[in-house]
Amino acid sequence: MLEVRGLHKNYAGIAAVQDVSFEVRSGEVVSLIGPNGAGKTTCFNLITGFAPPSSGSVLFEGRDVTGCEPHVMALLGVVRTFQKTSVLKNLTVFENVLTARHRLGNRSLWRTLLPGRAVRESERRLREEAARVVALVGLSARMNTGAASLSCGELRLLEVAIALGAGPRLLMLDEPAAGLNTEEALLLGDVLRGLVGTSVEALLLVEHNMGLVMAVSDRVVVMNFGRKLTEGRPESIRQNAEVVEAYLGKRAA
């Protein structure tokens, strides 16, 4: 459903991403891995319109969406999270997710000022759905807790809940397990595995936690120095000499 073709991005002469192509098919969990600075987050920014690509194209459902504004991508059903924890921190867990459902509610000013039964009904539905999303990621116990007082692991779950709240078809998570301990990462893995096929159609993941990547991915795309190194099934990636070299360096002669 998502196809990336020959993506390039230059920042003042530095090629952050060069000729990267890959595909995410419906029903798949694809992980984008690589050492720090490999260009994974830049790829995310290029796909979701937070930065325009220097060249190359992004296709969603066969439609060219290269350089569409971020909110347009979200309205099409491509919703991402951020590497740096990003939530609406003065709101509660419930309010965060309710806000995320914004695009599915009433957006007419006239009906905002003079709400009728249809608007009240839509608000009621939004609230129920938001509560269900909160339950789905396992934060029900924290429903009315302020986001500012959540633990690091709970914040990561909340980010996933916000992205899910927007009703994505393709969910793109940027290092959802960063800062989580092993146990929390496993919990997150369980949540993510359950999403594809039920709440979202496909999942694209940037992640450093290899345990999580190997456990949830159908396919892994490896990047290094802005280029795509290889791609394949998790078990074959683990054995790949180039990948091992990118992470650990060359074996001494």
Next chain:
Amino acid sequence: MQFERRFLLIAMGLAALLPFVVRDEYLAHIGVLILFSVTLAASFNLIVGYIGEFPLGHTAFLGVGAYAAAILSTRAGAPIYLTIPIAGLLSAATGLLIGGITLRLRGPFFVIVTLCFAEVLRLVANNWVGLTNGPMGISGVPTPHWIASQPILGQKISFYYIGWVIAALSLYVCYRFVYSNLGRGGVAVRENRFVAQSIGIKPYRYALLTFVIAATLCGFAGGFYAHYISYVGPEVFGFPFTVSMIIMVLLGGKGTLVGPVVGPVVVVLLEEYLRDFQDLRLSIFGLIVMAVVLFLPAGLMGFVARRRETYAPA
């Protein structure tokens, strides 16, 4: 949500009954000032509290509204029930124009450029003598016959009720907007622009929508001001009005709906009370404001009434 709703209903209900108890010209005048200030504060708070930008040039809309009403009623003889709505519409158009340009900027840049717009409008009002009568201002903005024919107290109370209707309308619009799907979109922009975009909200569009609503309310207040004071000069674009809007909103609690009701009551009463201190008045006032900012950064109502929506399973 429930608290804010009840508070606003009770406050406006009591305000509607007040003239039956208080039969004093001076107090009625204070009441009119408070209602006028509530409208201004509610308008200012929409931008500061729910978009998170600081519009130092908010007097632009007060001024446009005031001049619109003054010119329409003195030149074209338009009645008050037309001049005030038209003042609001013209302010909305001005808001669309100024907001359309300035909301592409953020933080200090936005603050300075909005301030510049207000200053430019002040200079225009000062120099376009043909339209605005220049520094002399427009005096003799007519009071409607049904008000002018009453004794002074009756006149004040009539204006009090017009002010009440405008304030009530403003608070209603704010309440509906803030507690709606659109308002949540605005809050998302205030809290985190990147998250807002990632969930399908275009920050610029929401900021502009809020800005135009705020400008409209401010325009109503301006039109009302022109008729009540019956004089409009270039100083309506001046900085003192902005300062009092800032003080009232910060004191009451920005980002709350009850703040812009409590703030004006406290500020207007305090200003009147401190008249006894003559030259020291503004200094004492400044100290009180500093104390509030230091010790109650969320404002007087900030700790009781943040915008909240809780979920309880049905």
